[in-house]
Amino acid sequence: MEQPHSGAEPADAAGGAAEALDRPLPESVRRRVVALVSDAFGGLTVAELPSQLRQYARFTPTRRAKFAGNAMAAALEGDPVFRQRIGERIGKAQPELADALESGSPPAAADPVDVAAAAYVLRPVGWVKLVAAAGEEAQRADAERADEEARRELERLRAELAEARGQIRSETEGLRAELDAARKDAESLHRKLRSAQADVKRGEAALRRTAGEIDAIKAQAAAQVSAAESESRRLKARLAEAEAAVEAGRRAAREGRSIEDMRLRLLLDTVLDAAQGLRRELALPPAGIHPADTVDAVEPGRMSPKDIAARALSETDPALLDQLLALPQAHLVIDGYNVTKTGYPTMPLEKQRLRLLGGLSVLAAQTGAEITCVFDGAELAAPVLLAPPRGVRVLFSKPGVTADELIRQLVRAEPPGRPVVVVSTDREVADGVAKAGARPVASALLLKRLSRLS
DSSP states (O other), X not given: OOOOOTTOOOHHHHTGGGOOOSSOOOHHHHHXXXXXXXXXXXXXXXXXXXXXXXXXXXXXXXXXXXXSHHHHHHHHHHOHHHHHHHHHHHHHHSHHHHHHHHHTOOOTTSOHHHHHHHHHHHOOTTHHHHHHHHHHHHHHHHHHHHHHHHHHHHHHHHHHHHHHHHHHHHHHHHHHHHHHHHHHHHHHHHHHHHHHHHHHHHHHHHHHHHHHHHHXXXXXXXXXXXXXXXXXXXXXXXHHHHHHHHHHHHHXXXXXXXXXXXXXXXXXHHHHHHHHHHHHHHTOOSSOOOGGGGSOOOOTTOOOHHHHHHTOOOTTOHHHHHHHHTSTTOEEEEEHHHHHHHHOTTSOHHHHXXXXXXXXXXXXXXXXOEEEEEEOGGGOSSOOOOXXXXXXXXXXXXXXXXXXXXXXHHHHHSOTTSOEEEEOOOHHHHHHHHHTTOEEEOHHHHHHHHHTTO
């Protein structure tokens, strides 16, 4: 790393300290100074750079001049050692210009901006005058360039003005010709108008005579039309009432018939499946019953009434739910939040729903039963975006309707005779669905059955 000679002082400390700019550095000279510093920047080590410039050491000269221009200018002005090192690099890069500045006779053919920028860095005797002269020269060049541009703009505007004047003269002559033709046409039209006005007066006289006759006819026709329209409106009103009544009757008949057909069809399927299941359970032989078969006795290999009583299942045995779902056309209706808050109440509602529906999907695949899970919509801050699992119908109660009421509506919608199982620990729900013909079971029973699936 280069160190300044111990006996040498920076230029501005020796003889140039008395010299200082009394005005801002001309912009053209400042840009050239930043470019010189950026080019010489790469020849210094990181340790030789001021601390505020070390972050730009790896930049290219172009990027360094763009992003570190102000920082380099400030360091050059406030750090004599850094300025001396930059001056040494400039002296090596442009030795002739540096020697000429040191001798006090800059080259006459050199660009004044280049001379001023080098003088600002090297700080020879009289550098302030060189910088000031470069600024004046740059201002003079800018003024001459602005005068030249203004002159060219003035010439262009004069040419456009001359062209516009010629175009206006041409258009004026054309308008005059058109005006003469229009005047001739207007005179001809005036003559035709006077002739037409005479014809109009004769026609108006004939029209007034005809108008009186037409008014009398219109009055008579208007009376007849008014009477006809009144009768027509009355008939249309009666027709619309009749059509509305017919359509309402048809709609009511279609809706009633559709619901009854669905209920009858579902009940018939239930009866048929029950009959088939009963036939499989009874396993009746093809032959008829013989008198000896009616004698009450216990045959070898068959269970006695005592054995059958021992097979009764507890209300908390998950096998009871399997037996209920094995009934033909069984429909399992679940009070969703009653089950989830019984089994896992600490989980968020969304995770409660997902966990329950996941288990119900597996149960539906195993049993083949129709499964409907009902959640209370009053606990939702916004509509739920949920893809119901295969085999499970998911319902949320509407505003103002509780999940308990929705469950009772589902049970009442089923035809009498179809096996409906309702899962809820709520006693009011259980009693209500039992009165409607459904079989209530506790939520704990379903939770035990689902725990066997995991």
